[in-house]
Amino acid sequence: MIVLAIDTSAIASAALIRCHESFSDAAVLASFATEDTKSHAEVLAPGIRALLDEQSVSGADIARIVVGVGPGPFTGLRSGIATARSLAFAWDTPLEGLMSLDALAWDAVAEGAPSGEFLVATDARRKELYWARYAAEGTLIDGPHVTSPGELPALPVYGAGAGIYPERLASAGARRVAAFDAAQPTAASLGLVAVARLAAGSQLPDTTPLYLRESDAQVPGPRKRAL
Template structure:
């Protein structure tokens, strides 16, 4: 199964996977250029492997949680490519990508995944690992790090708030990645499990507001 995976819930990333093995990847730490870098990165990944979009068996995309602008860039790109290439499209919660690696590290037991939501808050979810395979227990949610359960925490949120979260060494500066997202999607697809649609998980209301009526000038 050949999968193209995309995620822009934090930094922009893309990956190609063949039968669950990553054969090409792209990632940037810049959180402001998603729309500019993602499409060229996909084109380069396909060209490096000598394949076309029509050769793909599926496209998967991280649906958040994440900021509005960055998340929309990835979703719009994934939807456009799936339509143009006539390829099945699936959504995966972006925190699941960190949980995929965290579960393998933890082996068993419960843990948290937390990423930066700004405003002194984190996007977070709670997981249980069984034999290295993560299962979602609660979330995703957005909230203050001080309100989270006292469990091992993976992700950049744990690095930002070490006084509140029990960060796991080596995993406190981790963003969601397309490579891990693709592995999570492949595992579920081959197990016959359903994935999400591409409805974004913003978790917050937009800061943008429609302007009100203009005030009438008075003499």
Template sequence: MILLVIDTSAIASAAIVRWHEDEARGAVLAQFATEDTKSHAEVLAPGIRALLIEQELKGSDVDRIVVGVGPGPFTGLRSGIATARALAFAWNTPLAGLMSLDAIAWDVLAGVRPPATEFLVATDARRREVYWARYSARGVLLEGPQVDYPDALPALPVYGAGGGIYREKLESAGAVVVRTFENAQPTAASLGLAAVERLARGEELLDAAPRYLRESDAKVPGPRKKALS
């Protein structure tokens, strides 16, 4: 099975993952990820096209599309989900979602020293807040996703770029920011491997509805006020 995986919850990233259904893990065939958190729309489609060309694949060769559904800022997250939906429609390919924070959780558990206790994954939500989720030492989601101020998080090890940005506030509240992950962002490659492990266990993925956790800043204008006579 060939999966095209997309995540734009923080940076723009895409990956092609191969998975044999009798195996517990998949393999990343190709991937790209930007460092910029504001150029998703410009780089995503060309990046996906380049991955397909590199692997000599056509849209009809993709068996499933998996997209990160956040949490994340509106503009970036919409870019990835809209692209995934458009490709799924054009290629008549099944589409599923997965929480973007699961990508960092997968990286944490795949590391040289996985945590022996519960841990948090946190990314930057802007407005001096973080998106976060709490996981068991085995990677089971226990709480979240949520958006909060850093000093409202549980006093646990914190992995992800949210930890690096708000280190002082987190540590003053009793959390421990893991330095080797203080710049980590969700990537499509890790999200795809997390999705494969879930599928291998017979678990369902999510739908592709975005998890914004906030209302949009853009508001529909109310009725125009009548001019004074």
């Protein structure tokens, strides 16, 4: 069985995950991830097409689609979710969501890094971070949140968000993990998290995006009278 994972909460990424019908023995068949945080719409669909061609996989071979639902900026996050929804409709394939920060937590645990509770954080722009708190084995404890770096708990912080504001984190007692201070959520890790949870009998959430902020776009009010 093949699962297509997509995430655009920070960078644009996609991956093909192979696993048994019981969701056991998962492995990444192929993946791509950009470094650019602003070209999601341009690169995502061609990137997915290239992955399918590389593995000689068609839409009919995809048993499930999982998409990262953020938190993340509006434009980038919408690109991934809209693409996932479109493919799920076109291929008549089950579609589920998963919080993107869980992918970073998976990477941290896979490296054997955390010895206790830890945080993962990504750039929320406006001098803020998206973050969540996890137990040492990667179980979500709290979050997601969007706050200033100085409001994070005094714990180790994994992810690119920590690399942007190390001094402000330090002033709050938090500590960036240098080996992860450029790490972003990727579809490959998101897919592995999703398959592991399905194997454990858990249900995945729907694809409602976690924006955590109101949109900057506002509906125009009525025109003022000139006279």
